[in-house]
Amino acid sequence: MSKIAIIDYGMGNLRSVAKAIEHVSDGVEVVVTADPAEVLSAERVVFPGQGAMPDCMRELDARGLRPAVLEAARSKPFLGICIGQQMLFEHSEEGNVPGLGIFRGEVRRFPADKMVAADGSRLKVPHMGWNEVWQKQAHPLWANIEDGARFYYVHSYYVDPADPAIVAATTDYGIPFTGAVAQANIFAIQFHPEKSAHAGLQLLSNFVTWNP
């Protein structure tokens, strides 16, 4: 039986992610695990994250999971979600911490001076709710998902990749920001597919069958 490992480094509840993946996959074993060996033996890896990035980086290292994450990101179909996307970058403004550095670029906070809607009203931070995700490249994970489909976001920071070629989707919130990045076997998203109803389940279903 093929196995999908959801990396658990103690930051938040991963049950919803696990249940959503189980919901869209048959005959796949979904494990929520903090065991590097289990991560390395999985066919696919999901790297989620909640809360603050400095805490996430600290907890990841406290569990000795960094080498397994780096190896999985090098060799397996790999899905980063929310802070799990942000951690793939070099550095975050949140707590001024280094990330894993798999992608070049910075994790930035929404700039207060740009948080103004078209009608002049204030845009709230965190960016919380359903926003349009505009696909910037063809990708198997976008299969059967409309361009501009709405996904559920909840975050105050976003990734700003140095290499525009990895941008897989953007969303507008005061500024256009990167909602998804893709490169080789890695796909990483700021929004929450496990909370995004049909569109989210479709994306997870696409990940489960993706062969990069």
Next chain:
Amino acid sequence: MLAKRIIPCLDVSAGRVVKGVNFVELRDAGDPVEVARRYDEQGADEITFLDITASSDDRNIILHVVEQVAEQVFIPLTVGGGVRTVDDVRRLLNAGADKVSINTAAVNNPQVVADASGKVGSQCIVVAIDAKQVAPGKWEVFTHGGRNRTGLDAIEWARRIESLGAGEILLTSMDRDGTKNGFDLELTRAVSDAVSIPVIASGGVGSLDHLADGVTKGRADAVLAASIFHFGDHTVREAKELMRARGIEVRL
């Protein structure tokens, strides 16, 4: 553009939906899972459960409800009612809630807001404010369903809990709650303008136009309603169609 959210709210007691839900073809209107699933199908952007379980013996039942709903309904789930400690917050999140709403406990001990958001992140912490008008342009925070005064000014309190780390405010007008006369738009706007975190308007919805007014005139980021949806008068989809017709960005 970010969509304005519509959030049906369900009162749950000892694991059952109370105050009745009157959908056609619902096998068990008291089953939170079935009701939540129905709202998801209608296009609800989130679902809120308010646990009104009276007996402390039955308090843990909500955890099982949350687990079951989170296994089958893949939209955000907020749970409130009787949340007192960081441990309560954690247990609900671990059961599958995405956000936990704190009300009376925040008034009694504001530090719980800071502690909870520090532990689990602001994005998981909603603070519920029940407010009553006490003078023109002045609202006071009440607890216990509007029975107990707190002496806190609602606007100042909203700013305070934002600074303590609340990620969102669920604002209920106790003057309007249950009246079907519409939100207190002046209150909603005053609070929404005072903070930079999202505000959910609640209390008083009697028509779909009231929901739209909450966004356009109250400047709410989301609107919450119970009876207008529960009794089958209107679906969430109808609400969104009306809001869209009034120029509001919604997820349809």
